[in-house]
Amino acid sequence: GASPEEVELEVTDRIEQAIQEMPQLRYLYSMSKAGLSIIKVDMKQKYLADALPQVWDEMRKKIRDVVPHMPPGVLKPDIVDDFSFVYGFVLAVTGDGYDYAELEDYVKFIKKELSLVPGVARAELWGVQPKVIYLDVSEAQLAELQITREDILATLAQQNMVVSSGSIEVPGRRFRIETTGEFGSPEDIGELTIRRSLGDTLATAGAELSPYSRELDESRPLGSAASGSRAAAVTGELIRIKDVATVRRGYLEPPLAQMRYQGEPALAIQVANVAGGNLLDTGAALDARLEELRTELPAGINVEKFVWQSDLVRESINGFVINLAEAVLIVLVVLTIAMGWRMGLVIGWALILTILGTFIVMKTMGIDLQRVSLGALVVALGMMVDNAIVVADNYSVLLAKGKKKLDAAIESASKPGIALLGATIVAAMAFYPVYSAQADAGEYGRSLFVVVGVSLVLSWIIAMTVTPLNCMAMLKPPKGGGEQKDPYDSGFFRFYKRMLEGAIRARVLTIGGMVVLLVIAAIGFVRHVPQQFFPDSTRAQFMIDYWAPMGAPIQSVSDDLKKIEQRLVDDPRVKDVAAFIGAGGPRFYLPVDPEFPWAEFGQLIVNTPTFADVNSLVAELEPQLNQEFPQAMTRVRKYTVGPGDTWPFELRISRPAEADLATLRRLGEEGMAILNDTPRAK
Secondary structure, three states: OOOHHHHHHHHHHHHHHHHOOOOOEEEEEEEEEOOEEEEEEEEOOOOOOOOHHHHHHHHHHHHHHHHHHOOOOOOOOOOOOOOOOOOOEEEEEEEOOOOHHHHHHHHHHHHHHHOOOOOEEEEEEEOOOOEEEEEEEOHHHHHHHOOOHHHHHHHHHOOOOOOOOOEEEEOOEEEEOOOOOOOOOHHHHHOOEOOOOHHHHHHHHHHHHOHHHHHHHHOOOOOOOOOOOHHHHHHOOOOEHHHHEEEEEEEOOOOOOEEEEOOEEEEEEEEEEOOOOOHHHHHHHHHHHHHHHHHHOOOOEEEEEEEEHHHHHHHHHHHHHHHHHHHHHHHHHHHHHHHOHHHHHHHHHHHHHHHHHHHHHHHHHOOOOOHHHHHHHHHHHHHHOHHHHHHHHHHHHHHHOOOOHHHHHHHHHHOOHHHHHHHHHHHHHOOHHHHHOOOHHHHHHHHHHHHHHHHHHHHHHHHHHHHHHHHHHHOOOOOOOOOOOOOOOOHHHHHHHHHHHHHHHOHHHHHHHHHHHHHHHHHHHHHHOOOOOOOEOOOOEEEEEEEOOOOOOHHHHHHHHHHHHHHHHOOOOOOEEEEEEOOOOOOOOOOOOOOOOOOOEEEEEEEOOOHHHHHHHHHHHHHHHHHHOOOOEEEEEEOEOOOOOOOOOOOOOOOOOOOOHHHHHHHHHHHHHHHHOOOOOO
């Protein structure tokens, strides 16, 4: 019953002030609605995932100290500290010919069975409507009987409570006393006798002594005082809830959130994998159990895989294996063409050993095969062969000069060893800023530096140890014996030597020219090269966000989304589509934050057969939706590979708690007008 202003002043501000005492705090975002306060807490990004549980415990203590000072009627705060928990598997369950209660029973059965599958950490439902008991009270009867709503609420509060009824002792035994009278059905609530307060009883007694009351009673037939009438109240007869109200079972109206799949009402089952578990094994186990459950479900109950992370991971790993094989093959082919097939085998063997050794170290360090670590291997692939190429090339040169195999192998590795180690460290340290970044992107991409560093160091170790041995076994001295002509005594290398000597002699001019080129390159990079740390994902999936004007009922949002759904369902480029109304859907992708509960919000998640279909649909839908729903704000967006902002540009206008809301709204509207006049804003 509290207004948004009362919620902000009496609840939100007190909790915010307590949380603001924490030195780990970065930002606070709060939304105060009628009867509801939602506060989102962002800690400083230097606190990584392993340190956050301790931070959340400290925040709980701060909030716990504030609770006793809350106004009467405020419920205990619900603290959700697993907001970033990701459910990699999402099922959509529909029931053709079944009502909502029957569909919910079957969905709970499926959820229970899937939670027992090996590798499953958690299984939750999305879209379940809260069950309630409605008491439709007749105001006229309440006024006639002089009964208040508080009398009914007090009567209900004193019933159906689980309390100890004590025990009774007999020689050698003690028996627990268990009382009956719990509510088993809505009819039991209707049979409950209303307990009137002392003030109401005295008021009724005073009314009984009034002349009007006596005249009214004398006009009734002798002994007539029907239940539920004022005469019954005066004569002291018991009045039950069913006499003044209709008791019925139902669901919360209006609903807090709704879900549809392919235009049909649905419920979602979201399943999470155990920490450190093999996602592919869990997906296979879930697939097998689902096939068994489908045979047990009745006709009309359809269970569809909407998001299945194991399939995406399998595709990514297969794609990486293909890319890795292609890259290794390209390296071998290029080396074979440029340096001969024996040299290609020597360097290719070093490359394969480096990759296999990197996998072993990753397993030891607990680094999973995920998008960043796999990408790091691809990035480092071209640098892994550098050390082996230098050693093998030195060996062939020394062998051509008449050195013995053993002496050439030792000298080819020992002479450039320190220089190669320095170059390897410099190349690895180029990725260190990603590892050391105190931001979400740093935590997300820190395995990039680790994997690149490990692979390059291993490539140096293998180049110093294995490559010389392979050179002795595979590379043969040139025919003819004796000291051969210097391989670098050619026209190209003589020209290169003269250029290098000239640059060294004119070192001031050379360094100055390089600095000028560096500045020009930096300016061109900043001005003309699009900058995006994490690019768009190649998922065959995209989102449509729909924001109706504030105050719009959830039913109107649902009706508008249904029009968009129907268009997408009929489009051959769309595989399936799910609608989430009233809140964001399950969090099945880490970089996307689900939207908080808003009656004005709706979201469509669209799956397509291929990623190419995503680009064409996004380009078409954005202008069409803006034209078709001018009263709403619609966004069509792709998924990003890493952390991405829901809104690329945000402006926050803050105020003291006592400031005028009209002034704040006016400033917000002025900011909106400026953005609407900006050609770069959508």
